[in-house]
Amino acid sequence: MSPPANALTDQALAEMAAFAGRLADLSGAAIRPHFRAGGLVDDKGGPKGYDPVTAADRDAEAVIRATIKHHYPRHGIHGEEQGLEKGEDPFTWVIDPIDGTRAFITGTPMWGTLIALHDGEAPILGVMDQPFTGERFTGSRLGSFLDHRGKRRALKTRPCPRLADAVLGSTTPDFLGGPKDRAAFDAVAKQVRLVRWGGDCYGYGLVAMGLVDLVIEWGLAPYDVQALIPLVEGAGGKFTCWDGSPADQGGAVVAAGDPALHAEVVSILTAAMK
Amino acid sequence: MSPPANALTDQALAEMAAFAGRLADLSGAAIRPHFRAGGLVDDKGGPKGYDPVTAADRDAEAVIRATIKHHYPRHGIHGEEQGLEKGEDPFTWVIDPIDGTRAFITGTPMWGTLIALHDGEAPILGVMDQPFTGERFTGSRLGSFLDHRGKRRALKTRPCPRLADAVLGSTTPDFLGGPKDRAAFDAVAKQVRLVRWGGDCYGYGLVAMGLVDLVIEWGLAPYDVQALIPLVEGAGGKFTCWDGSPADQGGAVVAAGDPALHAEVVSILTAAMK
Numbered sequence: 001m002s003p004p005a006n007a008l009t010d011q012a013l014a015e016m017a018a019f020a021g022r023l024a025d026l027s028g029a030a031i032r033p034h035f036r037a038g039g040l041v042d043d044k045g046g047p048k049g050y051d052p053v054t055a056a057d058r059d060a061e062a063v064i065r066a067t068i069k070h071h072y073p074r075h076g077i078h079g080e081e082q083g084l085e086k087g088e089d090p091f092t093w094v095i096d097p098i099d100g101t102r103a104f105i106t107g108t109p110m111w112g113t114l115i116a117l118h119d120g121e122a123p124i125l126g127v128m129d130q131p132f133t134g135e136r137f138t139g140s141r142l143g144s145f146l147d148h149r150g151k152r153r154a155l156k157t158r159p160c161p162r163l164a165d166a167v168l169g170s171t172t173p174d175f176l177g178g179p180k181d182r183a184a185f186d187a188v189a190k191q192v193r194l195v196r197w198g199g200d201c202y203g204y205g206l207v208a209m210g211l212v213d214l215v216i217e218w219g220l221a222p223y224d225v226q227a228l229i230p231l232v233e234g235a236g237g238k239f240t241c242w243d244g245s246p247a248d249q250g251g252a253v254v255a256a257g258d259p260a261l262h263a264e265v266v267s268i269l270t271a272a273m274k
Numbered sequence: 275m276s277p278p279a280n281a282l283t284d285q286a287l288a289e290m291a292a293f294a295g296r297l298a299d300l301s302g303a304a305i306r307p308h309f310r311a312g313g314l315v316d317d318k319g320g321p322k323g324y325d326p327v328t329a330a331d332r333d334a335e336a337v338i339r340a341t342i343k344h345h346y347p348r349h350g351i352h353g354e355e356q357g358l359e360k361g362e363d364p365f366t367w368v369i370d371p372i373d374g375t376r377a378f379i380t381g382t383p384m385w386g387t388l389i390a391l392h393d394g395e396a397p398i399l400g401v402m403d404q405p406f407t408g409e410r411f412t413g414s415r416l417g418s419f420l421d422h423r424g425k426r427r428a429l430k431t432r433p434c435p436r437l438a439d440a441v442l443g444s445t446t447p448d449f450l451g452g453p454k455d456r457a458a459f460d461a462v463a464k465q466v467r468l469v470r471w472g473g474d475c476y477g478y479g480l481v482a483m484g485l486v487d488l489v490i491e492w493g494l495a496p497y498d499v500q501a502l503i504p505l506v507e508g509a510g511g512k513f514t515c516w517d518g519s520p521a522d523q524g525g526a527v528v529a530a531g532d533p534a535l536h537a538e539v540v541s542i543l544t545a546a547m548k
Contacts, residue, residue, distance in 0.1 A: 075275060102468060103470075105444070105485075106441055106468075106480060106485050106486050107480045107483055107485035108384075108472075108473075108476070108480065109383060110382075110384075111473075133407055139357060160372050163314075165378055169380070172469070172470075172471060173447070173471075175470065179435065194375075194376060195446070196376065196380050196382065196446075196472060197446055197471035197472045197473020198382075198384075198470060198471045199382075199472070202382070206380060206381045206382065208292075209310065210383070211310060211380050211381035212380050220282070231392075
């Protein structure tokens with residue numbers, strides 16, 4: 001049976017966060033030389049169409065996996081490229097070296113390296129690292145922080161009780177599922193103050209920073225979301241599936257800086273999806 | 275009568291480019307403390323709805339104007355905040371300290387400071403500066419360059435003769451004019467490999483870098499485009515209105531890295547707008 005989410009002491013959790021930061025350092029060093037270098041695109045193709053993956057993604061996942069195995073041989077690892085390797089311990093590292101491959105291949109600094117630690121019940125630690133801008137977002141029950149140019153600041157979402165005042169971010173209308181998903185999204189989007197597209201994982205960092213109020217996305221994998229849940233929630237926000245259930249397995253998700261706004265949006269999405 | 279575009283010697287043009295860089299330094303210093311600081315949003319409001327401007331925008335325009343007046347008192351200045359001040363010489367500096375105010379107020383590093391020099395016939399020099407990432411794009415007939423972290427590299431657009439291979443960037447579907455504009459945009463967008471939203475002025479830098487093939491936008495002002503034309507064209511691309519006419523007065527514009535692709539897209543847009 002899985003231990004409860006508080007099985008790690010604060011000190012042990014802080015050590016895990018520092019270790020996740022070292023993983024991000026290594027991963028960033030593997031990725032950075034490939035960013036904006038030509039000839040990287042690999043077309044996975046298939047029926048879903050254009051789905052680029054880069055050599056950088058694979059190199060970074062390899063170095064992350066090797067480092068975890070060396071330091072925590074009993075932990076599991078779940079990554080986009082090489083899938084799930086179960087561990088003997090309940091802890092699993094859930095990683096996506098380049099979340100936002102479309103941002104990456106077009107040179108846009110909105111992609112990030114996602115590193116989460118799942119304790120068997122929930123993701124308890126998340127890092128979203130942006131190796132080009134040098135920003136590192138880290139979240140857990142100890143709080144959420146942004147490290148940038150040698151400075152660390154605590155992150156706090158902003159209050160936004162009224163949907164009419166909200167800034168909503170999302171990556172692209174093309175990721176939509178069926179017309180029902182789109183109608184549900186629009187039911188929220190038509191009421192907000194401003195919609196911003198093109199956010200990728202960076203958008204969740206902006207929620208944690210209190211600059212964006214809401215992110216609504218769909219079709220996400222576990223490794224797309226697990227690092228972002230502790231980041232948003234550690235800053236005071238709430239992050240679930242559209243129906244309010246836990247988002248750690250991905251799917252259609254909603255992150256909000258203000259828990260009251262989150263509750264309202266979940267009720268709009270739930271009603272629209274009925 | 276205006277002098278021809280080559281009235282400035284290469285050396286004089288390089289001096290103007292260096293001066294534009296100093297303007298960007300001063301402007302960036304005025305803007306940077308306000309980026310991601312709270313309480314900046316100013317709602318111009320009006321019938322068009324949400325149109326934020328920041329104290330940073332006004333401070334930066336003031337320092338740019340004062341510096342130009344000190345060094346080139348005979349030059350004109352055209353900026354978003356304070357409008358046009360005509361000069362005695364045919365040269366006019368066309369500036370927008372924060373192009374992409376929506377990106378700015380949401381903390382996204384896709385806004386930029388735009389500084390152009392218009393010689394009476396065309397914009398002959400353009401700077402697009404991103405004070406947060408520290409990237410400075412400069413373009414003229416002398417070529418286009420990216421300065422970043424003390425290094426300068428020459429920029430070159432990439433070949434992309436086939437529309438089916440193109441990456442298309444644009445800022446937001448919400449900036450669209452009428453249904454005819456949208457149909458014209460879609461006539462191109464449905465044929466490309468990938469559409470990326472959320473680019474703001476940064477998207478044109480990605481065209482100059484050879485990472486994006488095409489940007490199509492609409493409803494732009496002169497100060498939104500003049501810095502970007504020499505940047506894209508100095509890197510080998512082409513930048514006009516949808517009908518192929520000069521884009522220096524803004525409007526609906528198309529920038530392409532590959533001139534052959536530009537010609538094809540202009541013909542699609544022109545046909546769709548008939």
